[in-house]
Amino acid sequence: MTTLQAMSQLAHSVFRVVMPGRWCGRGMLLLPAADGVIDGAPGIGFLLISFWATLDTTHADLCIYTYMNLKRYHLPYLEEVKARRHVCFAEQLRSANRAITKLYTEHLGDCDIGIAQLSLLIRLYYFGEVTMSRLAKNLETDRTTLARNVQLLERSGHVEVVSGEDGRKRLVRLTDLGFASLKKAVPRWLNAQADLDARLGGDQWEALFKGLRVLAQLDPTSSGRDADSPDSESRRDAKRP
Template structure:
């Protein structure tokens, strides 16, 4: 049997996105800002304080993932966490230090979006169109169902 991890149709895409993320991180080198916090910090600035659940839903992440990220942002002095509207929820808001960074974060976001559009314009077909087409195809038949159908005929999966 060959090592199946040697194959990876979309691995180059993951590596490309990681390289681009690394380039964004280089912009923040020497600062206290983590690029992975930018979306949430901007969302809190423009929409105001939110519960962790509301914030998670707004950025399309799990509650668990956002709870961990909020804890890290709190430790970094970027957000404050208070009792939410009910006993089980926590309300997240920006600290003055994070509010002072908002203009810079928004400038980077706009520049990144413009650079992405510039890069996409150099391609023979837009990646955003590929993503939309894939979303449409997956709405007809989920990735799970496509994989499960192949596994149903694989004796190694049935063991």
């Protein structure tokens, strides 16, 4: 052990005994550099810093090193908006998603599927049999995430994956158990929709729904969803002379 390390340990021990209730360091070793400079800060001596830290109760839950850094960093924009809690759009969407998921989960109750699985099963109800690529495109998700969800539903018996007619494509389809779960969940899902609509009000519901679709279209990979919906072929056939 070097002389500086020994002095540091001694200083921490002394101040933890003398003022244990106001000690911020929590036994953390802060080793001063030989030239009297601590991590870029002007050197005023280790013992002086330790004594000063014990007298400061503003950040009593922080160690000395963290306290020093709090005083050092500065970004103009973050200083301007520090009094405003909600400034990040992505953060607000995550918060909203958590709240909405909780609401739907509460309405689904003892159903054996969640809201994400329900959306997938609804697509399979419409498609009948569908490839993973087309299902991922319609759900506006990536194939890796979809494959993981399909695998879980396959294990639970809600869906099955079969070979296509040519033997090359893999098709996903609903099982009897999947349909039974869908049949039980849909009325509760509708109640969740009605609950949310009542809380928001019709105008806000419509505005938010349209706004969310605009945001979803920011991802170019989701732009073909409407054209790839289960009834798109029948709509195209109806338009033909």
